[in-house]
Amino acid sequence: MPPIVLTVNGKRQSVDVAPDTPLLWVLRDNLGLTGTKFGCGIAQCGACTVHLDGTAVRSCVMPVAAAAGKRVTTIEGLSPSRSHAVQRAWIADDVPQCGYCQSGQIMAAAALLAKNRSPSDADIDAAMTNICRCGTYQRIRAAVHRAAQEA
Amino acid sequence: MERREFLQTASVVGAGLVIGFYLPPGRGRMPAATGPFAPNAWLRIGTDExxxxxxxxxxxxxxxxxxxxxxxxxxxxxxxxKIKIEFAPADKAYTNPMFGMQGTGGSTSVRAAFTPLRKAGAAARELLVAAAAQTWSVDKAECRAEKGAVIHTPSKRRLTYGKLAAKAAALPAPAEVPLKDPKDWKILGTRVRRLDTPPKVDGSAQFGIDVRIPGMLVAVIARCPVFGGKVARFDATKAKAVPGVRQVVQISSGVAVVADGYWPAKKGRDALEVSWDEGANASVSSASITQLFAQRAEQPGAVARHDGEAETALASAGSKLDAVYEAPFLAHATMEPMNCTAHVRPDGGGVDIWAPTQFQTGCQQLGAGIGGVAPEKVQVHTTYLGGGFGRRFELDFIQEALEASKTAGAPVKVIWSREDDIRQAQYRPACYHRFRAGVDATGQPVAWTHRIVAPSIFARVFPQTIKNGLDEEAVEGGVGMPYTIPNVHVDYLLTDTGIPVGFWRSVNNSYNAFAVECFIDELAHAAKRDPYEYRRDLLTKAPRHLGVLNLAASKAGWGTAPPAGRARGIAVYKSFETYVAEVAEVSVASDGAVRVHRVVCAVDCGPVVNPDIVEAQMQSGIVYGLTAALWGEITIDKGRVQQSNFHDYRMLRLAEMPHIEVHIVPSSDAQGGVGEPGTPPIAPAVCNAIFALTGKRIRKLPIGKIV
Known part of the structure; x- marks a missing residue:
């Protein structure tokens, strides 16, 4: 099996794993990028959300082979020093509680704002389908609006 | 805690860990360490400020x-x-005084620490002030501490804590320290930003599942799908054929497939062939459990509360109400699946445990037993927890990692899949409530009987607390029914079902609030009274209940017309010494789906440390309880859990989020917790609103669709 080559956070990576290995576990176990989380393994919760060529995808069900040759951005690569508008808004509104889902929430919000600079509540409802068991949704909504305004 | 002895620190070990231990009073103190000022187990001030x-x-x-x-x-x-944090190791110095063990739960953290941590800060401040006074050769009374420095008021000279640290470390601890008057608080009571937010927005916060240790392997475990079942035999051939699988080992909970990473471990487990001895529970089903509960409810239980003579009063009451309420088993579904990393070194070489755990003392004792070492040789490294909700007070996943590491001879991280998490847990007890009430001609209640049939968590974890068949935790909120009723009888039938039960956010309060607050609503409607006013008139002897009830009703606009198509319901409940009332505003769609649009929450938790966190916790507790009320249900067939993941164990999502308003009652009454008390009132508030809207009384959770 030839190694699989992909670009992660701007860096070319070559990984030697079974091609059906989900991108999530390549990021976490092979590349040590543990900011992307495992929540359900069936694309339900969104804790594993990363950007693939700029689009939010759920990496727990994406075979790494499908990411070959593509650009992957994880929470670690979203910005240097938490400077992305979404991260700043998340800090300003103290959104996280346990924090486990928040990498995925932030990546979903960043992808939404990249396509829609001024999302309505309905747009946010449609795009932000990630699960948060701490129930931070009200602050997530406020922070997405804040990020849209301040971006 | 009125302890005078001070926690003195001692040594700095390894990577900057402060190990604290008790020194009895009068034994003097350790020689001052050069460098950091570490006057107690919780604080270290460095010369670098x-x-x-x-x-x-x-x-x-x-x-x-x-x-x-x-x-x-x-x-x-x-x-x-300048404040930085580190999670404490397992050590007696960190015992939770409300538990007698080091652990987090029962909404105790702030209540238990409120005096000891303030005293620890005050004692350190006194030493720093004394060190400055000595440096300047001035009277201590002329000095004051402010924002990390001591100032000599007359001369305006100033020395920062970092510069005073070494000298302060050499001074004897003060015997008594004054605490500030709350009116002088600068930090407490304010909306201080969370210290853990920055690492939680860039992926750097380390949760248990993120732990990486050199040489570490990852294990996924095959467990019997029937509770209490065991491995009969297994064939590891196919599992070992999966590339990356290193070992397949039997442990007490099942068979661990140990591999280079999660994915090969999981593939290995999928390929593993195991036959199970399913044991005694293989024929248990939800139907058989309901039948068992109903049968048990026909007999008297252990008496939990007995005021007056409820049976006599019922017999002579003008009219009677009779109702059965039921609630299901519930899984916690923390976002971070269960996991633990352990390294059990051979030949008594010590044990390390890295875990998202709520129970450090339990981890340490378990590690000592399995590792064959004294507890002091077990280092417990607590990470951030991706949700706890009581699930992480359990030690099952800790034990698995310890056993897998010991057997495999390597550091091992055990990771549960979501399916494991939903199917192999300890659940919020399912329960059955039988109520009877007698009311007089004006609709006033004269008798109230409440029989609770449920499995007991404490019978499993602390069996010595069960006295004459009574689990006092199982009936809290039933016993604490706050309404003035002259004749009350509450009893309990401890009923094991074979399904393990455990602590779930707000524990048994979650079901007792549902049952009690819906049944009192039934009484109000039977009396043709407004349910808020009916409660209010029966709470004249319960001022803190009344305070939150009135505040929530007023802020919700109770008595004014809700938006078209919606109705309001109300509930009030005390748990963990905190009083919460919630008003829910709901609609029901044409397909029967319930939508909760708005929740107004009033909370009285006594002195507030951080109002922003109180608000967040109320919101969080409401979402947790609302999710369960709408959809939460673990059902059993052939001894197995039928749900498996978020597609069939549904979670509330952002689009379904009600707008929640939290109003805090200013209070100097006894302090309560805030992590859990938001949860219990939401199910009855929503069910009572559904009744107001549709006339359908929900007596069995989850609510599901209204048809």
Missing amino acids: SVLVMVDRSEMGQGVATSLPMLLAEELEADWS
Whole structure:
């Protein structure tokens, strides 16, 4: 099996794993990028959300082979020093509680704002389908609006 | 805690860990370490002005990594921007005084620490002030502490804590320290930003599942799908054929497939062939459990409360109401699946445990037993917890990692899949409530009987607390029914079902609030009274209940017309010494789906440490309880859990989020917790609103669709 080559956070990576290995576990176990989380393994919760060529995808069900040759951005690569508008808004509104889902929430919000600079509540409802068991949704909504305004 | 003895620190071990231990009073103190000032187990001030607070409770979202340092920093007069945190190791110095063990739960953290941590901060401040006074050769009374420095008021000379640290470390601890008057608080009571937010927005916060140790392997475990079942035999051939699988080992909970990473371990488990001895529970089903409960409810139980003579009063009452309420088993579904990393070294070489755990003492004792070493040789490294909700007070996943590491001879991280998490847990007890009430001609209740049939968590974890068949935790909120009724009888039938039960956010309060607050609503409607006013008139002897009830009703606009198509319901409940009332505003769609649009919450938790965290916790507790009320149900067939993941164990999502308003009652009454009390009132508030809207009384959770 030839190694699989992909670009992660701007860096070319070559990984030697079974091609059906989900991108999530390549990021976490092979590349040590543990900011992307495992929540359900069936694309339900969104804790594993990363950007693939700029689009939010759920990496727990994406075979790494499908990411070959593509650009992957994880929470670690979203910005240097938490400077992305979404991260700043998340800090300003103290959104996280346990924090486990928040990498995925932030990546979903960043992808939404990249396509829609001024999302309505309905747009946010449609795009932000990630699960948060701490129930931070009200602050997530406020922070997405804040990020849209301040971006 | 009125302890006078001070926690003195001692040595700095390994990677900057402060190990605290008790020194009995009068034994003097350890020679001062050069460098950091470490006057107690929770605080270390460095010559570089760093202020490190050891957080000895588990941060699972409830905010202890901010609220506990706030307590200490207030009295220390620290510069808040200099505060850093570290999670405390397992050590007697960090015992939760409300438990007698090091653990986080029962909404105890702030209540238990409120005095000790402020005293610890005050004692450190006194030493720093004394050190400055000595340096300047002035009277201590002329000096004051402010924002991380001591100032000599007459001369305006100033020395920062970092510069005073070495000298302060050499001074004897003060015998008595004054605490600030709450009116002088600068940090407590304010909306201090959470210290754990920045690492939680860039992926750097380390949760248990993120732990990486050199040489570490990852294990996924095959467990019997029937509770209590065991491995009969297994064939590892196919599992070992999966590339990356290193070992297949039997442990007490099942068979561990140990591999280079999660994915090969999981593939290995999928390929593993195991035959199970399913044991005694293989024929248990939800139907058989309901039948068991109903049968048990026909007999008298252990008496939990007995005021007056309810049976006599019922017999002579003008009219009677009779109702059965039922609630299902519930899984916790923390976002971070269960996991633990352990390294059990051979030949008594010590044990390390890295875990998202709520129970450090339990981890340490378990590690000592399995590792064959004294507890002091077991280092417990608590990470951030991706949700706890009581699930992480359990030690099943800790034990698995310890056994897998010991057997495999390597550091091992055990990771549960979501399916494992939903199917192999300890659940919020399912339960059955039989109510009877007698009312007089005016609709006033004269008798109330409440029979609770449920499995007991404490019978499993602390069996010695069960007296004459009564689990006092199982009936809290039933016993605490706050309405003035002259004749009350509450009893309990401890009923094991074979399904393990455990602590679930707000524990048994979650079901007793549903049952009691819906049945009182039935009485109000039977009396043709407004349900808020009916409660209010029966709560004249319960002022804190009444306070939150009135506040929630007023803020919700109770008595005014809700938006078209909606109705309001109300509930009030005390748990963990905190009083919460909630008003829910709901509609029902044409397909029967319930939508909760707005929740108004009033909370009285006594003195507030951080109102922003109180609000967040109320919101969080409401979402947790609402999710369960709408859809939460673990059902059993052939001894197996039928749900498996978020597609069939549904979670509330952002689009379904009600707008929640939280109103805090200013209060100097006894302090309560905030992590759990938001949860119990939401199910009855929503069910009562559904009744107001549709006339359909929900007596069995989950609500599901209204048809």
